[in-house]
Amino acid sequence: GKGERLRPFTEDRPKPMVEIMGIPMLGYQLEWLRGQGVTDVILSCGYRHEVIEGYFGDGERLGMRVGYSVEHEPLGRGGALRLALGQVPDGEDLVIATNGDVITNLKLAPLIASHRARKMLATIYLTPFVSPYGIVETDGDDRVTQFREKPELPYWINGGIYVLARAIRERLPERGDHETTTFPDLARGGKLGAFKSPAYWRGVDTIKDVTEVASEMQRRLLSLFREG
Template sequence: MTRDPHDETYPSQAVVLAGGQGSRLRPYTDDRPKPMVEIPGTGMPIIGHQLAWLAAEGVTDAVVSCGHLAEVLQEWLACTELPLRVSTVIENEPLGRGGGLKYAAASLPRPDEPWYATNGDIWTRFSLREFAAFHAERDATATLALARPRIPWGAVETDEFGHVLDFIESPPSPYLINAGVYVFSAEFAGLLPDRGDHERTTFPRLARERRLAGFPLPQGAYWRAIDTAKDLTEAAKELGGGD
């Protein structure tokens, strides 16, 4: 858990937002929170893979924000040999995404240093160090990872006369989306609302001030949001049952 002594660019702490109910993943989430759902064949819940990834990228401390069936997640954390230090917080009342993020950030061990945050239902692998360097180079207050997911339907390519030229199965989206992974400068926590959604308040404000950056995931980087049973099946297929 040692840090690179000559570099403050790379955060060593993170918040994992793991409080969602995961209603679209039922029945898997009937008895466990969404991040505790296992991707078939991997032998580990989603959050286990996330914590391993964070640790491999230099994170030594993580704060997990719990909500739905928090005790199941807390028990797993207590009984599992983890590659980094993990603490948990529980919202006593709904604070919204921005308020929840601010509440969890208050428990970070080094409030004067930058930090990562990730949604608890994201399955991805890319270099967080490159991500943090991108953030620092732009002197951003917040930087979003941006993904280009595949469209779940087949696309039809036509010419200017309306002739069908080709059928393309599940092409990449022409638009980048918020990938649910972030790097924040230390001052970002103070800009979050006590209640409400930071994507409707803090992020638009930072964008107007040119203090919000977007980091496109490198070509070939794996990314998937685990929202439905189909996502679990597809992730297992794509990963070949391994990490």
């Protein structure tokens, strides 16, 4: 997409290239992947793809190999994923796929191990659902007893990170969204797994999200100095 909710930041760049503390979201993702041993990446691009290609190039300066799968017309997320999977080299039996607008420190090894052990075609990373609103608690007489600011609720949401078996490509739509086509079919067949983790995760969809993630990163950075 064109990242409409992040305008004006996305007027001259795609959503994953919106900067947080001077670094594009995609830059954080590649560092996260590289730190866990990922060496080869295919970036699925459409709108303003030349901005991504110009910034990352072939990935040499990151110590990675970076390739590009470019949509010349909108294919939907499922169609774009199918197109990108066509570039995966022979011999690779699984792929890590991630949305371009998430910031996380999720450990991939346990996610991959869960996927392999259960022999799934796809495994979705689930993250705890944090309410976007403050919660007001009351007693039986409707007296306010507590305020809870954006609490974690007892539900899990799709974190936009997946482990995919290579064989899934033929089950993805040529156009459309895999989450409304392929994934429901896999779930009915018992081939869609879930991996729950409370790891740090933030989806960045709005300007408010950019500001909040930047503040969280600043706090984490400052805590490093306090720990000494």
